[in-house]
Amino acid sequence: MTFQIDENALLKVSPMKGVMRFGKKDKLSPKYIGPFEILEYVGPVTYRFALPPNLSGVHPVCHVSMFKKYHSDGDYIIKWYSVVLDKDLQYEEEPIAILDHDVRKLRTRQIKSMKVQ
Template sequence: MYYDLKERFWWYGMKRAVADYQASLKKSPFEVLYGKRCRTPLSWNQTGEKQVVGPDIIQDAEQQLRIVEENLRVVQSRQRSYADVRRRDLSFKVDDHAYLKVSPMRDIRRSNIKGKLALRYIEPFKILEKKGEVAYRLELPPSLSGVHDMFHVSQLKKCLRVPEEQAPLEGLDVQEDLTYTEHPVKILDTPERSTRNKRIKMCLVQWTHYTKAEATW
């Protein structure tokens, strides 16, 4: 199923999502679609499978559909319970301040990166308007003119007190999708690690918007 879908479209984490979906069915995709197990060349000559015709086909198809729907309903309920544990009610008032969530996009792939020190929120910004129950309009500076000023509440973090020192926006090229790219600035060290059969050269890299103490391998 994964490779058939991958030829048409792809998204991050697709292989895991397809595997979870197929596991929740508790049946193979062939069995769900045709109501019987897929025969291999070794079982083509086996007998014992009854021929289903007429109303029996509809009845069996409806029964298979009910089983699949029930399995999916159980999995969805379980995933919802996991999400509800970490979900919190968050609301703002006009003239409140909130931090805006951003996502770092580094231009090279690195190994053993935790990402805990990456910049996750910027400013805070003043809330100008509330739209519905979960949307808010922020007062953005000219440097973020390319970003739409209406955000879902999940993109915001409550600011209890407006700090004097704010996350700087100078030199931070925030895109319309609220991502920014980090670039390597300097290689601080190039030690070598010995394995059983070869020697591996490593690099300690300092990135933009980070100090030498925050450099990573």
């Protein structure tokens, strides 16, 4: 995969094995944030990209495998300014709405569950 200078790309933030860099490791954590502008071609498979000040703890040069092509329709993208990172590069998830709730009845007890957006 190759990118052009001044092209936008998404940055992969899902953690590698055992590394919890951008928050909790679960299936609802964001996999890509962005878009970020590619500033320069550094090596055969590395690029330098523009980062905002609140992501200053992240190294601005990454391997091409950490990027994803950006498509401008954009409803599936988590914007970088919506994720507020603390000094340990972690963030708190906040529920938006309760979509559904259910009570499962077992033999001796009841288990309540909720679907949260």
